[in-house]
Amino acid sequence: MTLATAVFLACLLGVSGLGFAAARWRRPASLDHLEEWGLGGRNFGAWITWFLIGGDFYTAYTVIAVPALVYATGAFGFFALPYATILYPIAYAVMPALWRQAAEFGAVTAADLARIRHGHAGLELAVAITGILATMPYIALQLVGMQAAIRALGIAGDWPLIAAFLILAIYTYSAGLRAPALIAIVKDVMIWLAVALALSLVPLRLGGYAHVFAAAAAGLKPGGLLLKPGQMLPYATLALGSALAAFFYPHTLTAVLAARSDETIRRNAIALPFYSAILGLIALLGYVAHAAALHPANANLVVPLLFTRYFSGGIAGFALAAIAIGALVPAAVMSIGAANLYTRNIHARLRPGLTPAAQARIARRASLVVKLGALMAIILLPTRYAIDLQLLGGVAILQTLPALVLGLLPHATPSGRVLLAGWAVGLATGIGLAWATALSPVIPIAGTGLYIGLVALAANAIVVASGRVALA
Amino acid sequence: MPPGLGETPAAPAPADPAPGRSRIDPLAAFYLGLPFVALLAVPLYDRRDPTLFGFPFFYWYQLAWVPLTSGLIYLAARRRA
Numbered sequence: 001m002t003l004a005t006a007v008f009l010a011c012l013l014g015v016s017g018l019g020f021a022a023a024r025w026r027r028p029a030s031l032d033h034l035e036e037w038g039l040g041g042r043n044f045g046a047w048i049t050w051f052l053i054g055g056d057f058y059t060a061y062t063v064i065a066v067p068a069l070v071y072a073t074g075a076f077g078f079f080a081l082p083y084a085t086i087l088y089p090i091a092y093a094v095m096p097a098l099w100r101q102a103a104e105f106g107a108v109t110a111a112d113l114a115r116i117r118h119g120h121a122g123l124e125l126a127v128a129i130t131g132i133l134a135t136m137p138y139i140a141l142q143l144v145g146m147q148a149a150i151r152a153l154g155i156a157g158d159w160p161l162i163a164a165f166l167i168l169a170i171y172t173y174s175a176g177l178r179a180p181a182l183i184a185i186v187k188d189v190m191i192w193l194a195v196a197l198a199l200s201l202v203p204l205r206l207g208g209y210a211h212v213f214a215a216a217a218a219g220l221k222p223g224g225l226l227l228k229p230g231q232m233l234p235y236a237t238l239a240l241g242s243a244l245a246a247f248f249y250p251h252t253l254t255a256v257l258a259a260r261s262d263e264t265i266r267r268n269a270i271a272l273p274f275y276s277a278i279l280g281l282i283a284l285l286g287y288v289a290h291a292a293a294l295h296p297a298n299a300n301l302v303v304p305l306l307f308t309r310y311f312s313g314g315i316a317g318f319a320l321a322a323i324a325i326g327a328l329v330p331a332a333v334m335s336i337g338a339a340n341l342y343t344r345n346i347h348a349r350l351r352p353g354l355t356p357a358a359q360a361r362i363a364r365r366a367s368l369v370v371k372l373g374a375l376m377a378i379i380l381l382p383t384r385y386a387i388d389l390q391l392l393g394g395v396a397i398l399q400t401l402p403a404l405v406l407g408l409l410p411h412a413t414p415s416g417r418v419l420l421a422g423w424a425v426g427l428a429t430g431i432g433l434a435w436a437t438a439l440s441p442v443i444p445i446a447g448t449g450l451y452i453g454l455v456a457l458a459a460n461a462i463v464v465a466s467g468r469v470a471l472a
Numbered sequence: 473m474p475p476g477l478g479e480t481p482a483a484p485a486p487a488d489p490a491p492g493r494s495r496i497d498p499l500a501a502f503y504l505g506l507p508f509v510a511l512l513a514v515p516l517y518d519r520r521d522p523t524l525f526g527f528p529f530f531y532w533y534q535l536a537w538v539p540l541t542s543g544l545i546y547l548a549a550r551r552r553a
């Protein structure tokens with residue numbers, strides 16, 4: 001076994017121990033309640049929420065795929081940064097009110113909120129199914145990030161992935177949201193160190209940023225460092241649409257609802273952009289790879305290759321472990337968010353009268369099923385499917401926005417029936433456009449283009465607005 | 473529709489889920505709106521010059537808006553007090 005592999009395994013084992021210990025951390029009287037297992041007792045303060053959302057939203061796939069996109073396409077891949085910036089004014093404006101509503105009525109999921117506010121079982125089911133289906137490919141993509149780290153170590157086969165995921169499944173089962181919350185602290189610090197290491201290459205080995213940009217300009221197609229006029233609108237609409245959807249995914253919403261108070265969320269809207277600054281620097285690793293003259297067979301390997309090429313075995317093993325652990329935190333929270341949706345909004349609606357303990361038991365099992373599904377998908381199906389489904393997932397999550405945001409307004413809101421119609425029309429529009437563009441996120445229009453999710457949301461909003469007028 | 477779903481009793485909708493919070497503070501809204509204008513008006517910053525520490529304008533402008541946005545949200549939050 002190489003030193004890199006040994007360090008990698010040691011880091012993963014240490015974190016797994018932490019995951020199992022998490023069941024005892026801030027221990028409640030009993031974990032046999034969904035608010036305890038699935039929301040950590042709704043009691044995470046500002047610091048833990050910061051680490052948890054930071055660990056949950058800035059995923060391993062981000063660390064792998066954003067630099068890969070920047071490496072391959074140049075400026076366009078950078079849309080992740082304005083996306084992760086305007087996200088926070090949105091979060092500040094919406095999430096504290098959503099938290100208050102959830103805390104007041106004991107809501108655990110977005111679909112709970114849809115039921116509470118609009119009193120419509122069909123809308124609740126639509127929100128629940130949207131969340132579950134959008135989350136599954138997202139979990140699968142975390143595995144892609146982990147796979148890239150494992151491949152860079154030179155380990156062949158799927159067994160490390162399977163082993164890591166089995167351990168993850170067991171400690172999530174036992175500790176619930178407390179496990180990823182505790183691991184997120186370690187994961188975030190490890191990622192910062194790894195990014196700092198990679199960035200230290202720029203002045204020490206690669207001649208500074210001016211040289212990095214020059215090398216990228218030479219490596220990309222002419223003009224790749226800037227957007228072409230036709231790319232500007234796709235860039236802006238992708239950033240806006242992604243930012244609108246980001247906090248309505250089950251994993252981000254679960255982390256928000258697990259906060260102790262609305263003030264905790266406000267403070268986090270101020271402090272979380274710190275991670276976005278790091279994301280910007282991570283994105284630039286795509287250009288650093290040009291300066292390092294890396295020519296990976298698969299763009300997803302650019303970041304792992306930077307580590308294995310320039311650093312000693314021990315340090316490379318640590319950095320690759322940071323990426324792998326970076327996959328475990330979001331995968332855990334995603335599976336918990338999806339399990340909460342299944343339990344509260346599908347299972348419990350079919351079998352009314354479930355005790356809280358029964359709900360917690362069902363959610364634990366559901367989290368196992370969700371993770372197993374994602375694991376099988378990544379082992380058995382081409383990665384392309386997960387990426388395409390993840391695109392459709394984002395489009396679908398956007399269609400749940402009207403129901404959740406309009407439900408926060410104090411005055412009369414559209415009826416559940418109208419909101420459900422808007423969701424259906426938006427989803428059909430989004431899927432239709434995705435089919436028309438052969439699963440590209442951007443539909444070309446008049447020499448430029450628009451993010452299809454935003455077009456679908458507009459269709460949704462038109463239905464909701466006109467339905468409201470028609471029924472008034 | 474699966475059995476049970478049709479007869480699900482709806483929880484009562486809150487008459488006013490956020491009493492007294494529907495007022496919008498124009499200055500706070502301005503602070504929160506500024507990052508959207510700055511980052512979605514792409515032609516404003518899709519240029520190379522001036523460069524800063526080797527970064528083309530396109531890159532350092534967008535990176536600079538991360539702490540600026542954080543500061544603006546802070547200012548909006550202070551308006552609540």
